[in-house]
Amino acid sequence: MISQLLEVRGIRHVALIDAAGGIVSSAGGGSDISVVQAGRAVVTSLQAALGGGEWQDLLLDLxxxxxxxxxxxxxxxxxxxxxxxxxxxxxxxVRRLLH
Structure with missing residues (x-):
């Protein structure tokens, strides 16, 4: 399913990560998945500071x-x-794939 994202120009790696930080599925050249847990922590902190709300995505320029x-x-x-x-x-x- 997610491997079709590699057909999009510029995408190098995709991975679906579960709540515990494990890889459900991945495709393409590896990338550090530890950023997912750190990203979740940032989002949780921001949601608490801003009074809740759902998050759509988070861009990290590494x-x-x-x-x-x-x-x-x-x-x-x-x-x-x-x-x-x-x-x-x-x-x-990504939105086309997930919806």
Missing amino acids: DGGPVLLTPHGDQVLLTAFDEVASLGRVRFA
């Missing part, structure tokens, strides 16, 4: 390239891609 974290139920889809300029295309492809 040394190895940008990573988009997108919630999917109690799981998170990690999408690593080549450059921030590709963000619109990546978001569109």
